[in-house]
Amino acid sequence: MLPDAHSSALPPGRLLARGVCRHLPGHGFVCLEEFVPVRGLRVDVMALGPRGEFWVVECKSSVPDFRADSKWRGYLAWCDRYFWAVGLDFPAELLPADTGLIVADGHDAEILRMGPEARLAPSRRRALLQRFARHAAGRLQALRDPGISCFSSRPFP
Numbered sequence: 001m002l003p004d005a006h007s008s009a010l011p012p013g014r015l016l017a018r019g020v021c022r023h024l025p026g027h028g029f030v031c032l033e034e035f036v037p038v039r040g041l042r043v044d045v046m047a048l049g050p051r052g053e054f055w056v057v058e059c060k061s062s063v064p065d066f067r068a069d070s071k072w073r074g075y076l077a078w079c080d081r082y083f084w085a086v087g088l089d090f091p092a093e094l095l096p097a098d099t100g101l102i103v104a105d106g107h108d109a110e111i112l113r114m115g116p117e118a119r120l121a122p123s124r125r126r127a128l129l130q131r132f133a134r135h136a137a138g139r140l141q142a143l144r145d146p147g148i149s150c151f152s153s154r155p156f157p
Contacts, residue, residue, distance in 0.1 A: 010106065012061035016085045017044050019104035020057050023111075029055065032136055037078040037128060041071060045085070048132055053080040054120065057102060060086050066094060078128065081115035 010018065014033075021031040028050035035046035037056075045057035056079035060066040066084075076082055083100030086092065092101060092112075100115025120128065141148060 012087070013044065013059045013065070015106035016059035016061060016087065016104045016109075017057075018106050019109040020045050020047075020059065020085045020102055022107065023102075023104070023109035024055075027111075030136075032132065032139070035132070035135060037075075037131065041074055041078065043075055043078070046079075046132065048129070052125065052129065054125070054128060054132075055079055055081045055083060055100075055115070057083045057085050057100075059104070060084055060090065063091065063094065066090075076118065078120075078124075080117055080119055083111075083115050085109060 017033050021033060024031055024045075024047050029047040031045050031047045033045055034042055036042050037046065043056045044059040045055075047055040047057065049055065056075045058069065058072055058075065060069070066086075072082075081100055083102050084095045085102040085104045086095070087105065088103055090103075092103075095101060098116060099113075100111065101113035102109050102111050104110075
C-alpha cells in the first residue's frame with residue numbers, strides 16, 4: 001500500500017497507534033488514542049472490547065523510546081490485557097515476555113502474542129468505562145463543533 005500524505009506527517013509512534021486502531025475493530029474493539037485513565041498516566045491506545053474488556057497498547061517506535069518508558073507497569077492496573085505495539089524491525093526480544101505483542105505500521109497491525117488476562121475489579125471497570133465514554137463523546141463534540149472546548153471547563157471524574 002502506498003503511504004498517504006497524512007501518514008508521512010505523523011511521528012513514528014502515532015503511525016503505530018494508527019495501525020493498531022485500524023486493526024482492532026476487526027476484533028470488535030473501539031479505540032481512543034492518548035487516553036488518560038487516571039491523572040498522571042497517559043496511554044497511547046485504550047481499546048474497549050465487545051464484552052467490556054479494556055486493552056492498553058503502548059506504542060514504541062525505537063529501542064531508546066522503550067528504554068525511557070518507566071511508567072508502563074502503572075498501566076497494568078487499568079486494563080484487562082496489556083500490549084506493546086512496535087514496528088517490524090523492533091527487536092521484540094527486548095519486550096517483557098509476559099506482555100502482549102503487536103506489530104504495526106501506519107496502515108494495519110497484527111497481534112503476535114496475546115497479553116495475559118488480569119480482569120479489572122468491577123468498580124474500576126465501571127469508572128473506566130464512564131471515563132472512556134465521556135472522553136469519546138467530548139472528542140466527537142469537539143470535532144463537530146471546534147469552537148467548543150469540552151475538556152477545559154471541568155475535569156473528568
